[in-house]
Amino acid sequence: MTVSPPSPARQLWAIALPAMLTNVATALFGLADMWAIGRLGDAPAQGAVELGAKFMLGLLNVFNFLRTSTVALTAQSSGRGDGDAGETLARAMAVALGIGAVLLTAMPLAIPLGLDVLGAEGPVREAARSYVAVRYWAGPVWLANCVLVGWLIGQRKVRHVLVVEIIANLVHIALDLLLVLVVRWGVAGVATATVSSEALKFLLLAAIVVREGAARDALAALGRKGTWARSELARLFALNRDLFVRTLLLTGSILLFARVGARAGPVTLAANGVLFQIFMLATLLLDGFESGAQVLCGEALGAQSRARFTAAVRSALVWGGVTGLAVAALYALAGARLAAAFSTDPAVVAATAQYAPWLALLPVLGVSSFVFDGVFVGAGWTRAMLGTMAAAMAAYLVLLWTLQPLGNHGLWAAFAVLFGGRAVGQALVLPRLIRRSFSAS
Structure with missing residues (x-):
C-alpha cells in the first residue's frame, strides 16, 4: 500500500513549530535581561542595556547570513539528494571562523565607534561600554552557532535546536537572577550571563553535530578539492553577499530606531527598549514560518x-497570517500590562503604556515579510530580496524625516512601514521569479 506524503501544512508545522519555540526561547534572554536590570529601578542602566544590546545586534546580526545561507544550501542539497551537506558545513564554518578573527582584531576600534553611532552619552554611555566590553567576546562563538543551527535546521533537525536553546536560556535566566539581583554586578552581570549561555550553546550544538556524523563529514570535506571549487565558492559568496547587505540594511534601520529614540531621553529610550524586546518575541515566534519556508522551498527547488514549491508558499502565508493575527490580538489585549512588568520606574511604565498599541500592529504587517524572506532565501533569490529591502529602507528613511512632528509615535509608524513595504515588494516580484526558476517544470 502506498503511503501518501504529509500535506504541505503538516510538513510546514513540523519545522515551524519547533523553530517558533526555539525562537521564543531565544527571545527569553533579552526579556530576562530587561526584566532583571529593570528590578534595579535605574532608567539609565536599563537604557544602557538597551543600547548595548542594540550595539551587539548591529555588530553580529549582519552576519546572520551564515545561518540562513546554510539552511538554504543544506535544504537544496537534500532536495537534490547529492549528499553535499558535509561540504556545506565545512565551507560555512570556515567563513564563520574568518569573520570571528576579524571581529576580535577590530574590537578596540569597534566599541567606541559603535557607541558614537548610537549616540550614547554620559552615564548611559559608560554603562553601555561596560556591557559591550564583556559581551563582545561571545561574538565568534555566536557566529559558529549560526552555522551549526543553520545546518541542523536544513537537515530538519529543528527539535534538536529547540532542546539546546531551552537549556542554554534556562542557564542564562538563572545567571541573570544571580549576577544582577544577588551579586549586584548590574549591566556587567547581564553581559556575563549572555557570554556564558552562548558558550554552553556551542558545546551542546557541537556535541549533536558530532553525534550525527556531520563533523566527520565536514573534516573529510576540508581536504577535498570539490569543497573549495571556484563554482561552489562563488555560489556561496554570492548568496552571502546579498544576505549580508540586506541584513546590513535591516540592522541599520534598527540601530537608527534606537538612535532616534535615544534623542528623546533615557525614559523614552528605556520604554522603547522594553517594547522592542516584546516585539522581538513576536518576531521570533512568527519567524518559525520563515524557517519552514526556507527548508520546504529549498528542497522543492x-x-x-x-x-x-507553490504549495509550500501558500501554506506558509496562510498559517503565518493566522498566527500573526492571533499574536496581534493578544498584544492588543495585554501588551501594555506585559510591558509594565519590565520596569519599576513609574515614568518608564507610563511611556510603555503610551506606545504599546504599536505592538498590536507590527505582527500583522511583519508576518508576510518573514514568510517571503524564507521563500526567497530557500530559493536562492537573494538579489531580489535585497532590492525589495532597499526600497522599503528608502521609504523608512523618508518617513523618519517627515513624521518627526509626531515624536516617538512617528518613529514607530516609520518602523511599521518598513515591514509592510518589504512584504508588498516581495509579493510583486514573486510570480516572475517562480516562472524563471521553474520554466522547465
Whole structure:
C-alpha cells in the first residue's frame, strides 16, 4: 500500500513549530535581561542595556547570513539528494571562523565607534561600554552557532535546536537572577550571563553535530578539492553577499530606531527598549514560518518541483497570517500590562503604556515579510530580496524625516512601514521569479 506524503501544512508545522519555540526561547534572554536590570529601578542602566544590546545586534546580526545561507544550501542539497551537506558545513564554518578573527582584531576600534553611532552619552554611555566590553567576546562563538543551527535546521533537525536553546536560556535566566539581583554586578552581570549561555550553546550544538556524523563529514570535506571549487565558492559568496547587505540594511534601520529614540531621553529610550524586546518575541515566534519556508522551498527547488514549491508558499502565508493575527490580538489585549512588568520606574511604565498599541500592529504587517524572506532565501533569490529591502529602507528613511512632528509615535509608524513595504515588494516580484526558476517544470 502506498503511503501518501504529509500535506504541505503538516510538513510546514513540523519545522515551524519547533523553530517558533526555539525562537521564543531565544527571545527569553533579552526579556530576562530587561526584566532583571529593570528590578534595579535605574532608567539609565536599563537604557544602557538597551543600547548595548542594540550595539551587539548591529555588530553580529549582519552576519546572520551564515545561518540562513546554510539552511538554504543544506535544504537544496537534500532536495537534490547529492549528499553535499558535509561540504556545506565545512565551507560555512570556515567563513564563520574568518569573520570571528576579524571581529576580535577590530574590537578596540569597534566599541567606541559603535557607541558614537548610537549616540550614547554620559552615564548611559559608560554603562553601555561596560556591557559591550564583556559581551563582545561571545561574538565568534555566536557566529559558529549560526552555522551549526543553520545546518541542523536544513537537515530538519529543528527539535534538536529547540532542546539546546531551552537549556542554554534556562542557564542564562538563572545567571541573570544571580549576577544582577544577588551579586549586584548590574549591566556587567547581564553581559556575563549572555557570554556564558552562548558558550554552553556551542558545546551542546557541537556535541549533536558530532553525534550525527556531520563533523566527520565536514573534516573529510576540508581536504577535498570539490569543497573549495571556484563554482561552489562563488555560489556561496554570492548568496552571502546579498544576505549580508540586506541584513546590513535591516540592522541599520534598527540601530537608527534606537538612535532616534535615544534623542528623546533615557525614559523614552528605556520604554522603547522594553517594547522592542516584546516585539522581538513576536518576531521570533512568527519567524518559525520563515524557517519552514526556507527548508520546504529549498528542497522543492533542489528537486525542481514547482507544485511542491507553490504549495509550500501558500501554506506558509496562510498559517503565518493566522498566527500573526492571533499574536496581534493578544498584544492588543495585554501588551501594555506585559510591558509594565519590565520596569519599576513609574515614568518608564507610563511611556510603555503610551506606545504599546504599536505592538498590536507590527505582527500583522511583519508576518508576510518573514514568510517571503524564507521563500526567497530557500530559493536562492537573494538579489531580489535585497532590492525589495532597499526600497522599503528608502521609504523608512523618508518617513523618519517627515513624521518627526509626531515624536516617538512617528518613529514607530516609520518602523511599521518598513515591514509592510518589504512584504508588498516581495509579493510583486514573486510570480516572475517562480516562472524563471521553474520554466522547465
